[in-house]
Amino acid sequence: MHLRPEAHATMVFDWGSIKWLVSPRHIDGAKSTLGEVVINPGRGHERHSHPAADEVLYVIDGEGVQMVNDEEAFPVKAGDAIHIPAGVPHSTTNTGWRTLRLVVTYTPGGEEAALEQAPGYTLLPPGTVPAWVPEASA
Numbered sequence: 001m002h003l004r005p006e007a008h009a010t011m012v013f014d015w016g017s018i019k020w021l022v023s024p025r026h027i028d029g030a031k032s033t034l035g036e037v038v039i040n041p042g043r044g045h046e047r048h049s050h051p052a053a054d055e056v057l058y059v060i061d062g063e064g065v066q067m068v069n070d071e072e073a074f075p076v077k078a079g080d081a082i083h084i085p086a087g088v089p090h091s092t093t094n095t096g097w098r099t100l101r102l103v104v105t106y107t108p109g110g111e112e113a114a115l116e117q118a119p120g121y122t123l124l125p126p127g128t129v130p131a132w133v134p135e136a137s138a
Contacts, residue, residue: 015043033109044093062100
């Protein structure tokens with residue numbers, strides 16, 4: 001099955017966006033989830049966990065800090081991979097001037113449905129480009 005990003009909806013949040021390419025929600029028989037996460041400069045997502053799935057992050061581009069299991073956050077950059085066991089709290093923050101791009105997987109798949117309850121969640125239809133609005137400077 002050939003999956004093109006432009007054919008899928010985009011989840012948008014105040015910190016960035018996610019495009020799920022593989023998910024049990026839209027591919028019959030899929031057992032895992034795979035998507036691309038974009039975290040805007042200076043932004044990050046809140047501490048959370050996925051009770052029923054392991055998560056793997058692979059940094060495609062950019063730099064940031066990653067917290068896992070409420071331990072001290074560590075720097076991440078392109079080429080790094082992070083494994084987060086099921087139920088372990090974590091958060092990711094972009095510390096750079098450009099977007100932080102990650103490939104994310106959930107095993108088993110389906111945990112992405114919980115993101116629909118996150119604050120500021122919006123779903124853009126396929127083909128719609130999300131707009132980033134930077135925070136006003138003080």
